[in-house]
Amino acid sequence: MPLYDFICRACGREFETLVMGSSRPECPECGSEDLQKQMSVFAHKSKGDSGAGSGSNCSGCSSSNCSSCG
């Protein structure tokens, strides 16, 4: 579901709401439609946990210190 975080520019209230179709969200505090959409909450998670790039493995064989195919 398209759940978004918003900050109301009028009163500063933070809230999250569903945005469906062409309906415009409005602040639950003051009813203003002058809202700033925040990034998804999933964006807070750090990426890059693959751990690639460690070591200097030979690309031609499984050894790490291969001298014949490096």
Ligand SMILES: [Zn+2]
């Ligand atoms: Zn507001």
